Every structure is written in C-alpha cells, then in structure tokens.
Amino acid sequence: MKPRILLVNPPIYDFAAYDFWLKPYGLLSVAGYLRDQAEFKLFDYLDRLHPFVASRRELESDQWGRGRFCCTQVPRPPCLQAIPRYFRRFGLPREIFTDFVAAKGPFDFVFVQTMMTYWYKGVEEVIEDVRTVWPEARIVLGGDYVTLCGHHAQTLGADFVVQGADLEPLWQYVGIRPDLKQPALWEAYPKLNVGVLKLTDGCPFSCTYCSVPKVYGGFKPRPPDRALAELELLAQLGVQNIAFYDDALLFEPDRALIPFLNDVVKQNAKVNFHSPNALNARFMTQELAELMVKAGFKTFYLGFESASSQWQKRTGSKVFSDELASAVGHLVSAGAEPSSITAYQILGHPHIDIQELEASMRFVQSLGIRGMLADFSPIPGTPDAEYCRKWVNLDEPLMHNKTAFPIILLGFEESNRLKDLQRQLNRAIL
Numbered sequence: 001m002k003p004r005i006l007l008v009n010p011p012i013y014d015f016a017a018y019d020f021w022l023k024p025y026g027l028l029s030v031a032g033y034l035r036d037q038a039e040f041k042l043f044d045y046l047d048r049l050h051p052f053v054a055s056r057r058e059l060e061s062d063q064w065g066r067g068r069f070c071c072t073q074v075p076r077p078p079c080l081q082a083i084p085r086y087f088r089r090f091g092l093p094r095e096i097f098t099d100f101v102a103a104k105g106p107f108d109f110v111f112v113q114t115m116m117t118y119w120y121k122g123v124e125e126v127i128e129d130v131r132t133v134w135p136e137a138r139i140v141l142g143g144d145y146v147t148l149c150g151h152h153a154q155t156l157g158a159d160f161v162v163q164g165a166d167l168e169p170l171w172q173y174v175g176i177r178p179d180l181k182q183p184a185l186w187e188a189y190p191k192l193n194v195g196v197l198k199l200t201d202g203c204p205f206s207c208t209y210c211s212v213p214k215v216y217g218g219f220k221p222r223p224p225d226r227a228l229a230e231l232e233l234l235a236q237l238g239v240q241n242i243a244f245y246d247d248a249l250l251f252e253p254d255r256a257l258i259p260f261l262n263d264v265v266k267q268n269a270k271v272n273f274h275s276p277n278a279l280n281a282r283f284m285t286q287e288l289a290e291l292m293v294k295a296g297f298k299t300f301y302l303g304f305e306s307a308s309s310q311w312q313k314r315t316g317s318k319v320f321s322d323e324l325a326s327a328v329g330h331l332v333s334a335g336a337e338p339s340s341i342t343a344y345q346i347l348g349h350p351h352i353d354i355q356e357l358e359a360s361m362r363f364v365q366s367l368g369i370r371g372m373l374a375d376f377s378p379i380p381g382t383p384d385a386e387y388c389r390k391w392v393n394l395d396e397p398l399m400h401n402k403t404a405f406p407i408i409l410l411g412f413e414e415s416n417r418l419k420d421l422q423r424q425l426n427r428a429i430l
Contacts, residue, residue, distance in 0.1 A: 002039050003108040003174065006101065006130075006137070007031055007188065009044040010112060010122035011091030013074065015083065015403040019048055019067050020276055021243035025196040026143055027113035030167065031185035033178035041104045042188035045091030045122070049191045052092055064274060064298060065194040065241035077121075079396055083404045084412055091122070098129050107137045109174060112158070114143035117380070117397040120156065127157050140170065147215050148380055149397050165201070165216055181223070183230035186237055195234040195242045199227050199256040203248040205280075209349065209376065209384040212247045219248050221256040228263055235269060243274045250283035258288070261295040271296055278303030278344055281319045281327035289327075289334035300331055301372075304343040304364065321363060328367045338429070341369040347418060348376040348406025350387055357418065365425040373422050375402035 009024035024044060031040055044050075046069060053059050053070050061067040069090040076087040101107075110130050114123055127139055142162035146153040150163050162170045171178055186195060202216040234242060249257055264271075273296050281302045292300075304324050324343060331341055343364045346352060364371040378385035380394045391408055392399040399405075406415045 002037065003176070004039045004041075004106065005031070005034070005174075006104070006107040006110045007040060007042040007185075008097075008110060008112045008126050008130075009042075009046055010114075010119070010126045011045040011089055011094075012069070012116075012119050013087070013089050013121035014116075014119060014401065015085045015087055017069055017071070017088075017090040019046065019061075019069055021064075021066060021194055021196065021241065021274060022046060023194065023196045023243075024113040025184060025198065025245055027111060028184035028186060028188065030111065030142070030170070031188065032182045033167075033180055034174075034176050035179065035182045035185060037176050037179075038174075040185060040188055041100075041107075042185075043097055043100050044189070045097065047092070047189065049189075049193060050092060050096075052096060061193065064272060077398050079393070079398050080401065080404055083401075083407055085403060085407075089122075094125065094129065097126075098133055101130065101133045105134045105137070107134055110134075110137050110139045112139060112141050114141055114145035114153070116377075116400075117145045117149050118377075118399070118401040120145055120149075120152070120397055124156050131157070140173070142170070144211070144215055145397070148211060152395075152397055181226055181229075183226060183233050186230075186233055186239075189237075192234075192237050192239055193241065195230075195237075195239040196245050197227055197230055197234075197242055198222060198245045199224075199260055200246045200248060200251070204251055205248070209346070209379070209382055211379040211382055214381050216247065219251055221252070224256065224259055224263075227260055231264070231269065231271070235271065239271065241272045241274065243276050245277055247277055248280060249275060249277070250280050250288065253283065253288055258291065261291050264295045265291075269296070272298040274299045275301050277301070279327075281324045284327035284330050286330045286333060289330040289336070293331070293334045293336055297336070298340060300336060300341045302327060302341065302343045304360070305346045305349075305374075324364075325367055328369055332368075338368045339370065342372050343367075343369060344372050344374045346376050347373040347415070348402075348409050350376075350384065350391075350409060354410075354414070354418070358421065361418075361422055361425055365429060368429055370426050370429070371422055373419060375406050377402035378405055 007027055059068050071088040071090045073086050074089045138159040140160045141158045146161050147163045153161050160173050200221050202219045203212045204219040279302050345360050361371050377400050378388040
C-alpha cells in the first residue's frame with residue numbers, strides 16, 4: 001500500500017509579504033521524485049487561487065501573476081515590539097487547513113516546506129495543528145530555515161529534519177527510492193497560473209551577505225531533460241508565467257540556459273519568463289539578451305546591491321556599475337522595455353553608508369530603469385551577519401527579519417525616507 005503524504009506550504013508571519021511568484025518549489029520537487037510511489041495531498045496556505053481568496057478583488061493577480069496575500073493583523077512577538085510596523089499572518093485561515101487535514105487524512109507523513117528563517121512561526125503553527133488532528137503522522141521539515149537554523153528547528157517538535165541539499169536521509173526515512181528524472185508535482189494544485197523552474201543549483205560566488213553557498217553549495221547545472229519535462233507539464237496545466245529560482249542563471253550559459261532557451265524557441269512555447277532571484281549583470285551579452293527576449297522573458301531583475309566599488313570588492317566583487325550599465329544596454333537593444341528592468345540595491349547593510357546608497361539609487365535611475373531596495377537580512381553563518389551580532393541576537397531567527405533590521409540599524413524615519421526616495425526616483429522615469 002502506498003504511503004499517504006500531506007504536503008504543506010505554511011502561512012507567513014511577518015511585517016510584509018507579497019506573492020512575487022512564490023511557490024514551494026523544493027517541496028514540490030521532492031514530491032515529484034516520489035511521483036506514483038505515494039499518494040499526495042497538497043495544502044498551500046499561500047495559494048491565491050484557492051476559492052477563499054479568488055473572489056476578493058483586492059487580491060487579484062497582476063498581468064504577470066503576482067499579487068497580495070490575504071492577511072490578518074496579529075500581535076508583534078516580544079523581541080520585535082520596538083519595530084513600529086503592523087505584524088501580520090499571511091495566508092489562508094487556520095480553520096481551512098484543519099478542516100482539510102481532518103477530511104483528507106489520515107496521513108503517514110507530513111512534509112513541511114520552510115523558507116525564510118524568520119518565518120518559523122508559520123511552521124510552528126502547522127506542526128501544532130497536525131499534532132492535534134492526526135497525532136500519529138510523522139512530520140518532516142526541510143528547506144532554508146532548517147538548514148541555516150538546524151538547532152532551532154529541532155525545538156519545534158517535528159519528527160525528522162532534513163538539512164541541506166542531500167536528500168538521501170529523507171529517502172531512507174520514508175522508505176522510498178526516488179526517480180530523480182521526474183518533474184516537480186505541479187499537478188497537486190487544483191488550479192495553477194504561476195510556475196517555477198530551476199536550471200542550475202548553487203552559485204560560483206561567495207558574497208559575504210549571502211547564504212546560497214551554505215545551503216546549495218557550488219554552481220552545478222541540472223539535467224536539461226528534467227527542466228524541459230517540467231516546462232511541458234506546466235504548459236499542459238495552463239501556466240503562463242514561470243519564474244526562474246536559479247541563483248546564478250546567467251553563469252556559464254552554454255551549459256544550461258542557452259540550450260534550454262533554444263529548445264523553448266524551437267517549440268514555440270507560449271509562456272512568460274521572469275527572473276526574481278537577480279540576474280548577474282556581468283554575464284549578460286548582446287546575444288544572450290536577444291535570446292532571452294525572443295524566448296519570452298518579460299521581466300528582468302538584476303542584482304546590483306551598490307555602486308560603491310569598494311563595497312563590492314569587500315563583499316565578493318559580484319557586479320560593478322559599468323557591468324550593470326552594459327547589461328541594461330544589451331537588454332534594451334534586444335527589445336526589452338526599460339520599465340521591465342529592475343536593479344536590486346541593499347537597504348540596511350552595515351557596511352553601506354547612506355550617501356553610497358543614495359548614489360547607487362540615482363545611478364540606477366540614470367540608466368532609465370527601476371530600482372528596488374532589498375532590505376538586508378542578517379543570515380546566520382554569513383560573515384556580514386556575524387558582524388551584526390552587536391545589534392541583534394542571531395540565535396533568535398525572528399531577529400533575522402529583513403523589515404526589522406534596517407529599522408534597527410538606520411532608524412524608522414531614515415528607513416522610510418530612503419524607501420520614499422526610491423519611489424520618487426522610479427516615478428520620475430515612468
């Protein structure tokens with residue numbers, strides 16, 4: 001008899017959350033490896049196509065499938081009391097989940113996706129509810145939070161915790177051998193309009209503020225056939241918008257991206273591609289830009305972080321100002337709309353002063369593209385986070401919160417002023 005497995009993408013407890021093509025890709029990938037060897041049910045608290053959400057006009061998707069989550073205000077945790085922003089629970093109501101679990105159970109296993117370290121309160125809620133409804137089910141946690149905060153994750157009461165990218169302990173625990181050629185289990189959704197792909201794992205850089213090397217290791221292309229099978233499955237399900245979750249999509253493109261996009265063009269696939277995980281501008285060429293536009297890329301998010309060459313050298317030499325300008329020029333020449341190009345910059349990094357950040361914001365505007373401030377999160381295990389222990393207790397994952405840290409470092413008024421400035425600069429080019 002096949003084991004019955006419940007897949008859960010938890011609610012989010014945070015000051016802010018937005019559906020920026022947010023899907024539990026790791027969870028669905030694991031389930032895909034076990035396709036036809038187990039019976040699956042999926043509950044995604046962040047599914048905005050759920051009937052509870054779909055009728056609410058204020059939560060409708062934009063043209064690329066993004067949108068707001070339903071949410072309710074909740075008390076701020078004691079350690080975040082000094083942050084003058086509303087704290088909320090994002091996702092479907094709790095009772096919808098408990099009713100679902102009661103009706104669809106019993107389950108042998110419950111796989112729970114974890115993402116941001118400071119979102120663990122949602123994981124805690126899921127464990128509590130599963131224990132109440134089906135206490136005999138064995139709860140398994142995996143993902144970024146348990147990898148980065150393993151000791152803390154062990155305190156939540158799960159039966160098994162999978163740290164890192166090595167899934168062999170999981171296969172042994174559930175007693176099933178995986179088929180690693182299988183695509184993610186996207187058909188678990190009753191309705192789907194957004195999907196995710198990954199052509200590669202890891203990153204060749206070692207930026208001092210980034211956890212990717214610790215979580216996923218060095219750069220490695222994935223088998224191309226699996227990505228194409230996944231694209232075909234998403235197309236069959238009617239998905240029109242697909243986000244790449246790669247951390248180094250443009251690195252060594254001959255090994256992954258270029259062959260994939262050539263196949264997309266050959267098949268005349270009618271999908272819109274997006275790059276929320278930040279493309280490295282250094283590797284953008286004119287030929288690559290033209291292929292990306294031709295294959296269906298509609299939005300381009302470029303990782304810039306800062307125009308300060310000194311800061312770039314200090315943190316890993318990821319990308320410099322002239323490389324960003326060159327990448328923008330290639331994309332615009334290839335036919336990309338300047339309004340579809342966005343450059344991320346870090347707000348609240350302890351080694352970027354205000355003048356440097358404002359200069360970076362104005363430089364991005366001078367290129368005729370949008371800027372976006374990415375709030376700095378002190379991720380445990382990274383050199384920059386360790387430096388931040390003078391301000392926050394990193395042993396409490398809630399203190400990794402990206403909304404909270406810039407306010408702690410810069411102050412509430414200054415943080416708001418910089419965000420207002422970014423909005424003004426963006427309005428000026430639109």
